Amino acid sequence: MQIRGVNLSFTSRMVFLVFLFWSCSLFSGGGVNPALAMNQGPASFADLAESVKDSVVNISTTQTVKENPMQPFMGPNSPFKDFFGEEFKRFFGDQPQGQTKTHALGSGFVINTDGLILTNNHVVEKADEISIKTTDGKEYEAKVVGRDPKTDIALIRIKADGKTLRPAKLGDSEAIRVGDWVMAVGNPFGLGNTVTAGIISAKGRVIGAGQYDDFLQTDAAINPGNSGGPLFNMNGEVVGINTAIVAQGQGIGFATPINMAKDIMEQLKTGKVIRGWLGIMIQDITPELAESFGTKVTKGVVISDVVQDSPAEKGGLRRGDIVESLNGKPIENANMLSRSVAAIPPGNSASIGVIRDGKSVTIKLAIGTMPDETAEKKSAGPKTESAWGITVQNLTPDLAQKFGVDEKESGVLITEITAGSAAADARLRSGDLIKEVNRQKIQNVRDWKQATDKMKKGEPLLLLLKRGGNTFYVAIKAGRE
Numbered sequence: 001m002q003i004r005g006v007n008l009s010f011t012s013r014m015v016f017l018v019f020l021f022w023s024c025s026l027f028s029g030g031g032v033n034p035a036l037a038m039n040q041g042p043a044s045f046a047d048l049a050e051s052v053k054d055s056v057v058n059i060s061t062t063q064t065v066k067e068n069p070m071q072p073f074m075g076p077n078s079p080f081k082d083f084f085g086e087e088f089k090r091f092f093g094d095q096p097q098g099q100t101k102t103h104a105l106g107s108g109f110v111i112n113t114d115g116l117i118l119t120n121n122h123v124v125e126k127a128d129e130i131s132i133k134t135t136d137g138k139e140y141e142a143k144v145v146g147r148d149p150k151t152d153i154a155l156i157r158i159k160a161d162g163k164t165l166r167p168a169k170l171g172d173s174e175a176i177r178v179g180d181w182v183m184a185v186g187n188p189f190g191l192g193n194t195v196t197a198g199i200i201s202a203k204g205r206v207i208g209a210g211q212y213d214d215f216l217q218t219d220a221a222i223n224p225g226n227s228g229g230p231l232f233n234m235n236g237e238v239v240g241i242n243t244a245i246v247a248q249g250q251g252i253g254f255a256t257p258i259n260m261a262k263d264i265m266e267q268l269k270t271g272k273v274i275r276g277w278l279g280i281m282i283q284d285i286t287p288e289l290a291e292s293f294g295t296k297v298t299k300g301v302v303i304s305d306v307v308q309d310s311p312a313e314k315g316g317l318r319r320g321d322i323v324e325s326l327n328g329k330p331i332e333n334a335n336m337l338s339r340s341v342a343a344i345p346p347g348n349s350a351s352i353g354v355i356r357d358g359k360s361v362t363i364k365l366a367i368g369t370m371p372d373e374t375a376e377k378k379s380a381g382p383k384t385e386s387a388w389g390i391t392v393q394n395l396t397p398d399l400a401q402k403f404g405v406d407e408k409e410s411g412v413l414i415t416e417i418t419a420g421s422a423a424a425d426a427r428l429r430s431g432d433l434i435k436e437v438n439r440q441k442i443q444n445v446r447d448w449k450q451a452t453d454k455m456k457k458g459e460p461l462l463l464l465l466k467r468g469g470n471t472f473y474v475a476i477k478a479g480r481e
Contacts, residue, residue, distance in 0.1 A: 052183075281471045282303055295322065304464060327351050422476045435465070
């Protein structure tokens with residue numbers, strides 16, 4: 001074979017033919033994916049940005065804060081704190097409260113021609129005044145229609161000519177996949193509508209924001225002021241509400257899935273969100289807990305307490321049940337169970353699959369209505385220290401006041417934790433109230449000693465603890481001396 005006068009050997013001819021075949025396949029659409037052969041990603045986001053820009057709004061809020069002119073002298077570290085306290089009031093009386101106005105920025109997006117706008121709850125929750133600016137430069141006063149702190153979603157409204165509003169299309173956050181391109185639009189640092197792009201980095205992220213955590217993670221740049229703004233897919237549909245960032249990280253932002261907002265949208269229009277409720281305290285199953293409960297279950301939720309007179313108690317759920325499913329859908333963790341129950345309208349029936357004493361049991365009950373959240377402290381008794389590094393005492397009025405525990409509670413109070421002990425490794429704390437030892441209720445130090453003294457060497461210690469308003473199990477491994 002000869003190319004431009006050059007003779008090729010048989011091996012060279014074969015290499016040339018393979019290269020020629022690969023080249024033809026690349027540009028004809030066969031073999032190698034053309035999207036992988038060229039620079040990955042869309043050629044431009046310009047058309048997408050142009051099509052959605054009018055649905056995004058900038059939000060500025062004003063909050064009036066009352067402050068005492070003597071406040072600088074009354075801080076916890078001020079040497080004048082005592083003087084400007086009660087003694088100061090005795091001689092000079094109460095000082096007039098001054099007022100200071102603070103300002104904050106955020107973003108939002110129009111969802112209908114009636115002037116409804118979705119944003120984050122934390123953008124507007126403390127605002128006395130809310131101002132909206134659209135891309136055409138017009139400004140409007142906004143009022144809060146409904147807020148939901150649990151999901152950090154808020155609905156506000158402006159009065160505007162419906163013809164001037166361009167509602168955003170709401171997409172399906174369940175359909176978005178890890179690796180899909182997305183575009184964030186918002187008002188970072190008050191700069192006005194700003195577009196950033198990236199991909200979905202992960203789904204179902206739990207970041208400690210609340211019991212309904214279920215965030216989309218993205219590497220599209222999100223900065224202060226972006227909160228409440230939309231995260232679009234490549235079809236121009238909103239799949240998330242930009243909510244949080246990791247300040248010390250790069251390319252780590254979080255958005256509330258739009259499906260979560262759609263689930264409560266109609267309720268937000270009424271001003272209040274009503275959720276389903278069981279009345280149980282729960283925690284994720286762990287290998288240590290599974291061993292203590294005598295089960296090989298690796299996914300599920302342990303019921304650590306049941307609220308008295310709650311739907312759970314009336315329906316037959318018990319402390320120590322391991323929830324595996326809800327209405328036939330597998331339950332993998334506590335966040336999933338919380339979200340799933342909350343989404344069921346109160347009054348509806350539910351079927352809950354649990355493992356109880358190693359056997360599968362199905363509990364059918366009616367979902368209740370989640371109650372409104374409400375605010376929930378003599379001489380010390382004898383001490384007793386265990387091989388696990390736990391020092392406990394009987395609960396007395398003095399200890400109850402010291403550790404902020406209801407003195408009517410039953411159990412023994414942890415007053416000391418030995419550094420480097422098994423209890424310290426399990427993150428037990430002074431002030432934790434021990435209510436059960438190895439599934440047996442205890443009332444006092446005597447019960448505690450009887451329950452722990454009869455344990456065998458190497459046997460895990462299963463405790464039911466109450467810390468603040470939460471009740472949960474902890475399994476501790478430690479050899480007996």
